[in-house]
Amino acid sequence: MTRARKIYFLAIAAICIFGVYGSLYLQNLYLLRVAILAVITAILALSVDILVGYTGQISLGQAGFFGIGAYVMGILNTNFHLPFWISLVFAILFTGFVGFVLGLPTTKLKGHFLGIATMGFGVIVNGVLNNWTSVTGGPNGIRGIETPYFFSISLEYGNYFLGFALASLFVVILLIFLIVHSPIGRAWRCLRQDEITAYVAGINVYKYKLIAFMLSGGIAGYAGSLFAGYMTFISPETFDLNQSISLITTVIMGGSGTLLGPLLGTAILSFVNEWLRNFSELRLVIYGFILVTMITLLPEGIYPFFKRKILFFFTSKKKKRSIETEGSNGKDVVNE
Amino acid sequence: MFSQMVVNGLANGALYALIALGLTLIYGVMNLSNFAQGEFAMVGAFAAYFLKQLHMGYLLTVILSFAVAGVVGLICYFLAFYPLRRSNPLNMMLSSMGVSIFLVNLSQYIFSPTPKVVETPFSDQSIQILGVYLSEQRLLIVIVSLVLCGLTYWVLERSKFGRSVRAASIDPDTAMLYGIPTNKISMITFVVGVALTGIAGALTAPIYNVFPTMGISLTLKAFVVVVLGGMGNIVGAILGGFIIGLIESFSAGYISTGFQDAIVFTILFLVLIFRPQGILSKVRGEKV
Numbered sequence: 001m002t003r004a005r006k007i008y009f010l011a012i013a014a015i016c017i018f019g020v021y022g023s024l025y026l027q028n029l030y031l032l033r034v035a036i037l038a039v040i041t042a043i044l045a046l047s048v049d050i051l052v053g054y055t056g057q058i059s060l061g062q063a064g065f066f067g068i069g070a071y072v073m074g075i076l077n078t079n080f081h082l083p084f085w086i087s088l089v090f091a092i093l094f095t096g097f098v099g100f101v102l103g104l105p106t107t108k109l110k111g112h113f114l115g116i117a118t119m120g121f122g123v124i125v126n127g128v129l130n131n132w133t134s135v136t137g138g139p140n141g142i143r144g145i146e147t148p149y150f151f152s153i154s155l156e157y158g159n160y161f162l163g164f165a166l167a168s169l170f171v172v173i174l175l176i177f178l179i180v181h182s183p184i185g186r187a188w189r190c191l192r193q194d195e196i197t198a199y200v201a202g203i204n205v206y207k208y209k210l211i212a213f214m215l216s217g218g219i220a221g222y223a224g225s226l227f228a229g230y231m232t233f234i235s236p237e238t239f240d241l242n243q244s245i246s247l248i249t250t251v252i253m254g255g256s257g258t259l260l261g262p263l264l265g266t267a268i269l270s271f272v273n274e275w276l277r278n279f280s281e282l283r284l285v286i287y288g289f290i291l292v293t294m295i296t297l298l299p300e301g302i303y304p305f306f307k308r309k310i311l312f313f314f315t316s317k318k319k320k321r322s323i324e325t326e327g328s329n330g331k332d333v334v335n336e
Numbered sequence: 337m338f339s340q341m342v343v344n345g346l347a348n349g350a351l352y353a354l355i356a357l358g359l360t361l362i363y364g365v366m367n368l369s370n371f372a373q374g375e376f377a378m379v380g381a382f383a384a385y386f387l388k389q390l391h392m393g394y395l396l397t398v399i400l401s402f403a404v405a406g407v408v409g410l411i412c413y414f415l416a417f418y419p420l421r422r423s424n425p426l427n428m429m430l431s432s433m434g435v436s437i438f439l440v441n442l443s444q445y446i447f448s449p450t451p452k453v454v455e456t457p458f459s460d461q462s463i464q465i466l467g468v469y470l471s472e473q474r475l476l477i478v479i480v481s482l483v484l485c486g487l488t489y490w491v492l493e494r495s496k497f498g499r500s501v502r503a504a505s506i507d508p509d510t511a512m513l514y515g516i517p518t519n520k521i522s523m524i525t526f527v528v529g530v531a532l533t534g535i536a537g538a539l540t541a542p543i544y545n546v547f548p549t550m551g552i553s554l555t556l557k558a559f560v561v562v563v564l565g566g567m568g569n570i571v572g573a574i575l576g577g578f579i580i581g582l583i584e585s586f587s588a589g590y591i592s593t594g595f596q597d598a599i600v601f602t603i604l605f606l607v608l609i610f611r612p613q614g615i616l617s618k619v620r621g622e623k624v
Contacts, residue, residue: 052426058426058429105605105608105609106608108609108612109608109612111425112363112369112425112429112567113563113567113608113612115369115426115429116369116559116560116563116604116608117604117605117608119556119559120560120601120604120605120608121605123556123597123598123601124598124601124602124605127595127597127598127601128598131592131595131598241552242437245430245433245437248430249430249433249434252426252427252430281444281445282441282445283441284437284440284441284444285438285441285442285445287437287441288434288435288436288437288438288439288441288442289434289438291430291431291433291434291437291438292415292416292431292434292435292438295420295427295430295431295434296415296416296419296420296431297419299420299423299424299427
């Protein structure tokens with residue numbers, strides 16, 4: 001581990017401890033609720049980022065994994081009376097398995113086709129949740145899911161739940177960080193750049209894509225279980241196409257392929273979403289407008305844009321000149 | 337019963353073919369999966385509704401809805417897609433989703449979500465051919481769709497403009513080197529593509545009524561059709577439209593209407609697994 005990476009790591013650990021502690025002192029119930037949902041969204045956004053950012057795939061069906069995770073938790077917990085933690089393990093394993101099954105055919109696809117296939121996955125899952133009434137309860141959803149105890153601390157109190165959700169978020173960040181900096185992550189980056197080159201270099205492209213799908217599914221399933229545990233009530237409309245779209249938007253807007261980008265995107269979009277409640281009916285109109293504007297103005301994402309600007313500010317003049325000429329050359333290259 | 341299902345399926349299929357035609361044209365030239373495609377059908381349907389309020393003839397409103405959808409499409413093109421023409425296709429796709437959210441909610445805000453009825457002189461009468469009932473409106477949809485599809489195909493295959501569209505869709509950079517104004521071509525293709533969808537919206541308005549979220553399911557269907565026929569393949573899109581219309585009508589008749597979408601998407605999956613290039617297109621080797 002290099003020195004820079006160690007500092008980065010310590011900084012994250014410090015923020016983590018600070019965040020979990022700070023969450024215990026948040027008094028405002030409304031803010032608490034927004035914060036918990038934002039943390040769950042952040043976990044989901046990171047799961048999308050594994051596919052979209054690190055592996056260069058597209059996922060327009062992440063709400064499918066999210067929904068399956070929530071429903072496995074809900075069904076095991078209410079129908080089979082399994083405790084929260086055991087249901088949680090099952091939910092993660094099952095969504096990981098679903099990711100594997102979805103990956104089997106879809107790893108052969110790329111680009112638009114993959115986008116449409118994953119979107120189809122999301123629509124199918126939503127259709128099943130809505131229509132398989134005997135198991136999922138149909139549009140009425142599932143009620144009365146147990147809020148967990150964490151070593152005799154009831155997470156029914158928002159503050160404790162927020163602390164727990166934040167801790168899970170940091171575990172997920174750590175997990176992704178470690179995987180991305182392992183041989184798996186190197187293979188992902190290689191196949192993101194150029195699949196054929198990766199293939200020629202001896203990387204088993206399908207295997208690494210499958211790993212990405214499984215991991216992404218498992219993490220989204222975990223977020224789903226958290227959501228079910230917090231809300232204690234789930235219904236299919238939370239897990240529709242709009243959810244998938246807003247997740248991938250969060251990632252792209254924040255900056256895909258980075259750890260901080262999706263977090264930043266989640267923070268901004270959660271804030272914007274709450275702020276737009278002032279406009280009641282015009283809310284989604286403005287949301288769509290902001291989405292288009294952000295993507296057309298900052299197609300690379302907010303975090304990479306500011307990172308580049310700040311790094312550029314601190315580089316020497318000589319280096320700047322060479323970057324500038326390089327940049328102008330780079331612009332003429334046609335993006336495939 | 338069976339033949340009635342076939343006829344209903346073909347009538348719906350003609351509509352899907354028309355929408356998918358626009359989608360596949362746009363995909364071919366701009367490399368854009370336009371998730372706002374169905375929203376232009378909604379725009380066209382609302383145009384038909386309001387022009388009908390002005391006591392215009394129904395056929396005239398259908399033609400004018402083409403123009404209205406085209407103008408809205410032109411504005412969207414310059415605001416949301418033109419700035420991203422050299423960017424990653426994923427960004428364009430997201431931008432189109434933003435356009436979709438914007439249009440749906442704007443029309444919900446302005447026109448309220450309650451469905452509106454468009455009256456036509458063709459609504460009520462149905463004609464009987466060989467023991468099968470078909471309303472005149474559905475017959476009109478089939479005829480107009482087929483004429484428009486044929487016209488588009490003819491323009492693409494026979495005219496000089498069509499040749500440059502095909503060149504731009506095969507390789508934009510080489511086409512540009514040969515003096516084809518690819519930016520202008522992609523603009524015209526986008527506008528025509530969404531305007532055709534606008535007509536489809538105006539045609540379906542009397543049957544399914546007009547409401548802001550009507551476009552979303554049309555977009556999904558159009559994508560399935562386009563994948564089935566092969567992305568960017570015109571004939572494939574038309575044929576795929578009819579196939580999906582038939583499948584849908586059979587699944588509604590024999591299984592359940594609730595599972596209709598799930599069944600259509602399951603078929604999409606099967607196509608993507610076994611023939612990702614579509615039923616008509618040939619496999620193209622990938623260049624490094």
